Amino acid sequence: MHIARIVFIALAVIAGISPAGVLAQALEKSKITIxxxxxxxxxxxxxxxxxxxxFFKDEGLTVEIVDFPGGAKALQAMVGSSxxxxxxxxxxxxxxxxxxxxxxxxxxxxxxxxxxxxVHKNKVTQYKTPKDMKGWKIGVTAPGSSTNMMVSSLxxxxxxxxxxxxxxxxxxxxxxxxxxxxxxxxxxSNLDPxxxxxxxxxxxxxxxxxxxxxxxxxxxxxxxxxGCIYAPAEWLKKYPNTAQAVVNAIVxxxxxxxxxxxxxxxxxxxxxxxxxxxxxxxxxLLKNMEGYSPDGLFSMDGAKNVYKVLNSxxxxxxxxxxxxxxxxxxxxxxxxxxxxxx
Numbered sequence: 001m002h003i004a005r006i007v008f009i010a011l012a013v014i015a016g017i018s019p020a021g022v023l024a025q026a027l028e029k030s031k032i033t034i035x036x037x038x039x040x041x042x043x044x045x046x047x048x049x050x051x052x053x054x055f056f057k058d059e060g061l062t063v064e065i066v067d068f069p070g071g072a073k074a075l076q077a078m079v080g081s082s083x084x085x086x087x088x089x090x091x092x093x094x095x096x097x098x099x100x101x102x103x104x105x106x107x108x109x110x111x112x113x114x115x116x117x118x119v120h121k122n123k124v125t126q127y128k129t130p131k132d133m134k135g136w137k138i139g140v141t142a143p144g145s146s147t148n149m150m151v152s153s154l155x156x157x158x159x160x161x162x163x164x165x166x167x168x169x170x171x172x173x174x175x176x177x178x179x180x181x182x183x184x185x186x187x188x189s190n191l192d193p194x195x196x197x198x199x200x201x202x203x204x205x206x207x208x209x210x211x212x213x214x215x216x217x218x219x220x221x222x223x224x225x226x227g228c229i230y231a232p233a234e235w236l237k238k239y240p241n242t243a244q245a246v247v248n249a250i251v252x253x254x255x256x257x258x259x260x261x262x263x264x265x266x267x268x269x270x271x272x273x274x275x276x277x278x279x280x281x282x283x284x285l286l287k288n289m290e291g292y293s294p295d296g297l298f299s300m301d302g303a304k305n306v307y308k309v310l311n312s313x314x315x316x317x318x319x320x321x322x323x324x325x326x327x328x329x330x331x332x333x334x335x336x337x338x339x340x341x342x
Contacts, residue, residue: 070142
């Protein structure tokens with residue numbers, strides 16, 4: 001028996017804990033990499049809260065968070081094995097199953113997508129419905145990301161194909177703001193704080209807003225799964241205790257956000273998230289607060305609505321038989337709630 005294992009068991013016995021019980025909870029992997037597409041976005045705020053408040057460390061994890069321009073890039077990093085798991089859009093669990101790759105959502109971060117479609121101030125008189133965007137250049141965080149998917153779903157409602165517009169990847173930071181202000185794009189599908197900056201300066205007029213229950217109902221039909229932690233099914237089988245530790249941290253962040261004041265959030269996030277305007281950050285935060293998951297749990301209604309949206313425009317999803325029960329697993333979040341919900 002390895003010397004470290006002997007010491008581990010001995011300490012457990014001294015502490016009066018069952019060695020088998022302690023070892024069962026030991027992390028199979030204490031250092032992990034989480035990929036995310038736009039870490040500064042409110043969409044992924046629970047991830048930053050878990051990191052900055054030390055929730056990952058409390059679970060014995062050393063986490064490296066690698067930021068990408070959009071969720072599709074983060075997904076590619078995981079599929080290419082340069083990241084263990086992803087903080088990304090739940091939509092990808094369905095899209096990837098259609099491609100024969102099983103990835104599973106294990107902790108829900110957001111129940112509203114929080115995506116806003118904004119039209120350039122000089123174009124807004126030409127817009128009445130999404131079909132009026134035909135031929136326009138629309139900026140998204142990255143092609144294939146959830147911001148792109150929302151544009152495609154809106155076009156599908158007006159019986160237009162996804163290529164009725166030109167999709168331009170502009171990222172989720174200052175580059176997205178600059179692209180709109182320079183007139184490089186006609187409209188933008190993005191999230192706060194990018195949208196908040198463009199809205200405050202008058203560069204865009206929001207025409208579709210899923211930061212609210214009303215907007216979610218209009219665009220998606222109700223319950224929805226937005227940002228979440230997802231991982232390959234095989235990774236979860238190999239590292240169940242590590243996965244549980246990750247979910248513990250995220251669920252704890254979800255719970256913290258339910259009672260946190262805007263001032264608490266501003267004090268927690270890195271200063272570069274709000275720059276020289278923390279007031280604008282607080283205003284934007286208040287527009288997004290009701291969209292965070294209260295408990296990290298997925299619902300079948302939410303999964304069905306995401307599937308319905310994807311099935312309206314995505315050929316691979318239309319051609320596949322999707323088993324939604326394999327796209328999320330609530331068992332990790334349920335265990336986390338037993339530990340942390342008071």
